[in-house]
Amino acid sequence: MAREEAIDVMKSTTGHASLYEINLPASLDLRAAVPLATALLSARGGGMRLDGSQVKTVGAQCLQVIISARQTWERDGFPLTIVNPTEDFLAACADTGLDIDSIVESEPAR
Template identity: 50%
Template sequence: MTVLALASVLDIRAAEPLQTSLMALRGQAVTLDASQVERLGGLCLQVLVSAQRTWAADGQSLTLAPDSAAFSEQWTAFGAAPLAEALGEPA
């Protein structure tokens, strides 16, 4: 399984590089390391949700471990589906 460490600031400037990094790993099982994330912007949240759907459609695993408190709080503040559910993880 490949681990992709997410940037500490996932703002609008990070969206395209994040998408590029994820698509380079398409077809592989991937674990997202969000332990250093301090800020999560809406566009990067959309990239991550889209990636989850892409990985699910491809029959691949996309998981999150570990994540920072800031990442979890900001994910929830957007009103997004619970993190584990959005990434297809068991509750």
């Protein structure tokens, strides 16, 4: 079985608020689901930005992780946004019927 790659979480603080950012990997496949969930859980308790500018492929498991994270952040009272989603990322969401327009912060990356 292939080794799972860790996903790094960056943190910035302004005043009393923390903002975390994750640069999503090019392949959000089955192998990325556990590292993505782990990275998200490690950053719970502040705002979250998921940078989708490198995403080429997206699997259902990673979409489930993102949906769950969105619901968790909303319950916790923090924003979770996706920035710079690629056309591939947006198409994968559309193909599964997932409407992410409400959490996309900017125009798709080219």
